[in-house]
Amino acid sequence: MTTISFKDSALRTINIERDAVASLIDKVDKQFDLACQLILQCQGRVVVTGMGKSGHIGTKIAATLASTGTPAMFVHPGEASHGDMGMITAQDVVIALSNSGSTAEVVTLLPLLKRLGIALITITGNPDSILSQTADANLDVSVAQEACPLNLAPTSSTTASLVMGDALAIALLEARGFTAEDFAFSHPGGALGRQLLLKVDDVMHSGEQIPKVASGTLLSDALLEVSRKGLGMTTVVDKNNVLIGLFTDGDLRRALDHSIDIHNTRIDEVMTVNSKTAHPGMLAAEILGLMDEYKINSMAVVDSDKHPVGAVHLHDLLKAGVA
Structure with missing residues (x-):
């Protein structure tokens, strides 16, 4: 050689x-x-x-x-x-x-x-x-x-x-x-296809799976709803089923830091108002981007009248291969 x-x-x-x-x-x-x-x-x-x-x-x-x-x-x-x-x-x-x-x-x-x-x-x-x-x-x-x-x-x-x-x-x-969406249709099995074609509607929890409590609910009862639905959050709605807030694990930690009595405190006092929401038809990848930007793990999906129609957790997106 x-x-x-x-x-x-x-x-x-x-x-x-x-x-x-x-x-x-x-x-x-x-x-x-x-x-x-x-x-x-x-x-x-x-x-x-x-x-x-x-x-x-x-x-x-x-x-x-x-x-x-x-x-x-x-x-x-x-x-x-x-x-x-x-x-x-x-x-x-x-x-x-x-x-x-x-x-x-x-x-x-x-x-x-x-x-x-x-x-x-x-x-x-x-x-x-x-x-x-x-x-x-x-x-x-x-x-x-x-x-x-x-x-x-x-x-x-x-x-x-x-x-x-x-x-x-x-x-x-x-x-x-x-377009990128045209390209994704030629690659439906790949990561790009999942990112460009998957809608929030495809991964969100809907119907009875949506964690939901009414305004005025005791915090202790709201925690039971969070636990039952397993998404680390619950939506809070008024009498017209309009979203007025979101209560998450993060809100619970902040409440406990202030030694709030969960049996006498109403959900309205500790929920997050003006929370980030998603809308039907949004790309799952777009939702993931918002979660990453605002450091949140879950979002409510609402229609044009702000009625909750779904809920999505970060784990749902990861499981679907969007990340």
Whole structure:
């Protein structure tokens, strides 16, 4: 084995790939605009294809497009020649990746794509190649050199292709007005989906589960309600069921510090008025933010008339995976 500096090798690789990415800036031109227009006009899906390392990059590009508002999938060019071509329709747009621009498995598909009248976008490292010249729009990702010291293993070229694919996806995302909530619908099982889609209505306690006492209730009786409902608080309402206060564990500690007689003290004397409240339809993540900002563990959920319709505790949010 040859003695080398791992750090020097890593830094050389990073610098070469950084330069390859930087060179893309001058290559985002009218061809890039045309590629975006072709995809925005597409009535079907974006079908991404490529062999070898280009195929791996193509898979990621397809996934990024699909999760950012552009329906997309990856089709292996070798499998396309043996039946999977049936997955591609005349309403689709094809993005073909090939550093050389002459990958046999991809070139074989050209007559079929043209026969179907499918728009072809290519991402190649050779603008004079057969793929580039046949394409309706070609994205030039040519690099000065691979990071591989033999200038053989796809490294800088695949990085450039990946970045160009990301640029394409984000340009389309912005053109479509794609929102964070749209993104969450593509990621319902992840933490982001839970944060952006989960409403307080989905986690709050409602109906008979809402801790509630009437104005004038003895503190001792209010404590029994707090204990029964297990949320560390109770709402306090007037005769019209309008929220007038909240009594929490913190209020109890302050009352005990002042040696208040719980059997002779009315809840109105120790409750917190003008407490922070939530409203139906609010994002659970928004509620969590308020709890963190005001250092509270529970909130009442009230409707437009200030009638309690729910109660939510910090533990409910944590259990739902909002944090």
